[in-house]
Amino acid sequence: MVCQGTWAKTWTICPTCEHSSIKQTIQEANAHDTLLIQKGTYREFEILVDKPLVIKGINYPIVDGEKKGEIFRITSDSVTLDGLFIINVGVSYTKDNAAIRVVQSKNFSIQNMVLEQLFFGIYLEKSSHGKVYHNRIIGDAVDEYNSGNGIQLWYSSDVEVRKNHVQGTRDGIYLEFSDRITITDNVSMDNLRYGLHFMFSNNDIYTNNTFENNGAGVAVMFSKFITMKNNTFRKNWGTAAYGMLLKEINDAEISDNTFEENTIGINIEGSNRIKYINNDFVGNGWAIRVVGACYTNSFKGNNFLYNSFDISYNSKLNDNVFEGNFWSSYTGYDLDKDGVGDVPYRPVKLFSYVVNRTPETIVLLRSLFMDIIDFSERVSPVFTPDNLKDAQPLMKIRP
Amino acid sequence: MLKILKYSFYDLIRSRWSYVYFLFYLTLGFVLLFLNNDVSKAVITMMNVIIVLIPLIGTIFGVMYYYNSREFTELLLAQPVKRSSIFLGQFFGVAGSLTLSLILGLGIPFLLYGLMRSNAIFDFSLLLVTGAFLTFIFVGLSFLIAISNENKIKGFGYAVLLWLFLAVIYDGLFLMSLIVFEEYPLDTFSLIATALNPIDLSRILILLKLDISALLGYTGAIFKKFFGTQLGFVVSMAILLFWTIWPVLGLRYKANRKDF
Numbered sequence: 001m002v003c004q005g006t007w008a009k010t011w012t013i014c015p016t017c018e019h020s021s022i023k024q025t026i027q028e029a030n031a032h033d034t035l036l037i038q039k040g041t042y043r044e045f046e047i048l049v050d051k052p053l054v055i056k057g058i059n060y061p062i063v064d065g066e067k068k069g070e071i072f073r074i075t076s077d078s079v080t081l082d083g084l085f086i087i088n089v090g091v092s093y094t095k096d097n098a099a100i101r102v103v104q105s106k107n108f109s110i111q112n113m114v115l116e117q118l119f120f121g122i123y124l125e126k127s128s129h130g131k132v133y134h135n136r137i138i139g140d141a142v143d144e145y146n147s148g149n150g151i152q153l154w155y156s157s158d159v160e161v162r163k164n165h166v167q168g169t170r171d172g173i174y175l176e177f178s179d180r181i182t183i184t185d186n187v188s189m190d191n192l193r194y195g196l197h198f199m200f201s202n203n204d205i206y207t208n209n210t211f212e213n214n215g216a217g218v219a220v221m222f223s224k225f226i227t228m229k230n231n232t233f234r235k236n237w238g239t240a241a242y243g244m245l246l247k248e249i250n251d252a253e254i255s256d257n258t259f260e261e262n263t264i265g266i267n268i269e270g271s272n273r274i275k276y277i278n279n280d281f282v283g284n285g286w287a288i289r290v291v292g293a294c295y296t297n298s299f300k301g302n303n304f305l306y307n308s309f310d311i312s313y314n315s316k317l318n319d320n321v322f323e324g325n326f327w328s329s330y331t332g333y334d335l336d337k338d339g340v341g342d343v344p345y346r347p348v349k350l351f352s353y354v355v356n357r358t359p360e361t362i363v364l365l366r367s368l369f370m371d372i373i374d375f376s377e378r379v380s381p382v383f384t385p386d387n388l389k390d391a392q393p394l395m396k397i398r399p
Numbered sequence: 400m401l402k403i404l405k406y407s408f409y410d411l412i413r414s415r416w417s418y419v420y421f422l423f424y425l426t427l428g429f430v431l432l433f434l435n436n437d438v439s440k441a442v443i444t445m446m447n448v449i450i451v452l453i454p455l456i457g458t459i460f461g462v463m464y465y466y467n468s469r470e471f472t473e474l475l476l477a478q479p480v481k482r483s484s485i486f487l488g489q490f491f492g493v494a495g496s497l498t499l500s501l502i503l504g505l506g507i508p509f510l511l512y513g514l515m516r517s518n519a520i521f522d523f524s525l526l527l528v529t530g531a532f533l534t535f536i537f538v539g540l541s542f543l544i545a546i547s548n549e550n551k552i553k554g555f556g557y558a559v560l561l562w563l564f565l566a567v568i569y570d571g572l573f574l575m576s577l578i579v580f581e582e583y584p585l586d587t588f589s590l591i592a593t594a595l596n597p598i599d600l601s602r603i604l605i606l607l608k609l610d611i612s613a614l615l616g617y618t619g620a621i622f623k624k625f626f627g628t629q630l631g632f633v634v635s636m637a638i639l640l641f642w643t644i645w646p647v648l649g650l651r652y653k654a655n656r657k658d659f
Binding site: 237238239241263285286308354357358359360361362363364365366367368369370372 | 446447450451566567568570571573574577578581585586589593599602603606611613614615616617618619620622
């Protein structure tokens with residue numbers, strides 16, 4: 001009996017067992033014990049996990065919060081949650097109720113969870129060195145004001161968010177003041193607002209994610225040293241939708257991403273020293289829209305295919321470099337057969353310049369007049385920045 | 400009138416030019432669908448072609464037909480036939496055969512490529528309806544110009560100028576006024592200016608039905624709010640109808656008074 005405190009014990013919970021309540025069992029358990037939750041429905045909410053435990057569901061037991069409030073609240077280090085099916089998080093207009101909230105913890109691991117009918121999904125608050133792995137979060141958000149985010153990180157650092165599927169929430173993945181986060185292999189789709197939303201978060205890496213059909217695409221704002229690789233941004237289509245919205249982003253690297261069928265592929269505002277390398281822009285309304293104050297960016301080796309506008313600029317000043325991209329509307333020739341066009345390509349159409357100045361003129365989209373003046377501007381540029389050109393356009397598409 | 404309509408119609412149906420016109424659309428339809436196999440994308444490209452070419456062809460064909468059949472018209476005028484029915488018959492003959500070429504030429508390839516199974520059928524029928532309207536409008540206008548000008552060169556010149564004005568210059572003036580008055584709210588103005596020109600109106604009507612309308616942004620939202628409603632649709636159809644009818648009435652008026 002003396003040994004009980006030092007040896008990890010395994011507790012089994014099922015609706016008909018001796019231990020039928022998760023909450024009570026946690027109170028009785030000691031640190032580093034394992035709780036196995038058998039299949040069944042547990043109507044509990046505000047379950048406080050205040051000691052390091054492994055809580056593992058077997059065959060996805062249902063934890064039903066009955067819309068009364070928050071469900072799991074983790075305040076201890078080294079907690080693992082695994083394989084639970086959590087439903088009915090209480091919607092509140094004063095508190096951000098989450099299915100799982102992690103508060104000031106380290107080394108946590110939340111994996112294989114299924115969350116449905118939620119307000120906020122997984123909410124990490126001032127936590128670090130944890131893992132959010134392979135969860136499925138399916139919301140049914142209709143309005144922005146009474147819905148929450150799928151995975152939210154607030155003042156957290158060194159967290160790995162991997163292989164999650166987030167759908168139908170307000171913001172799929174939301175980061176605020178969170179540094180050194182890796183976001184990999186996630187799918188974020190059909191969310192009301194942003195698929196991924198960054199605010200004041202530096203040194204983060206996101207790779208191999210797919211963001212599809214979100215209300216406004218992906219927004220990356222006020223952050224430094226971000227790396228974005230191999231992501232896919234698809235079908236963020238609507239009057240205020242972006243594949244990716246960059247605002248006040250400095251020193252980032254954006255490479256090997258695919259932007260497909262977005263109203264605006266990338267909207268750039270006040271972002272400097274960003275490298276755009278080997279991205280594919282396919283069938284967007286605007287591939288890249290530069291709104292203002294963007295300096296020393298370089299665009300190299302990108303494919304621009306069948307976009308209505310390749311680049312849109314709102315000033316005459318250009319400090320960005322375009323080099324060695326492939327442009328599907330390039331009509332030049334290559335006499336010396338070195339694979340690089342002999343005539344520079346000018347990606348900014350006069351029409352897009354005019355539209356930036358007077359937005360109402362967009363009603364002339366696809367009219368013969370516009371095609372004619374675009375053509376004449378291309379032959380001899382007057383209004384668009386003179387040095388805004390790709391002097392070495394590729395003749396063949398970059399594979 | 401029906402007899403003359405029938406005569407003009409069959410005369411044109413048998414003529415080489417309707418076949419060329421028909422074959423042109425047929426090839427265009429097949430090539431477009433072959434190149435991008437996606438019916439709704441092809442509709443967009445088709446729109447570009449239609450709003451420029453249909454008015455041009457309608458204008459030139461109308462003027463040409465009027466001047467060419469002048470001797471036959473004079474022969475008819477000597478017969479006890481109502482004047483208005485001679486000219487209206489010719490007008491409907493020309494416009495009808497051009498519309499038929501358009502509908503068959505575009506319809507056949509799209510049908511073969513499975514239009515019925517795709518949901519672009521409504522966009523496509525809108526395309527054909529506006530195409531038919533544009534044909535009638537521009538053939539009517541060109542007949543009116545031709546009947547008002549004895550001089551063939553002058554008539555041709557005016558007709559081409561008219562096309563140039565509505566297809567290109569109008570948009571230029573429109574753009575200039577938008578830029579000059581950019582400080583003022585321009586939504587209502589641009590709405591009205593678009594509605595007044597049948598080419599612009601057709602373009603916007605089709606654009607708003609397609610995905611691409613999202614590019615139109617805020618202004619597009621206002622346009623959608625107007626043209627997307629039942630009322631807006633009825634109003635735009637009424638405007639197109641008005642553009643079809645007034646040249647015809649003018650033609651009748653001129654025909655009854657003209658001294659041959």
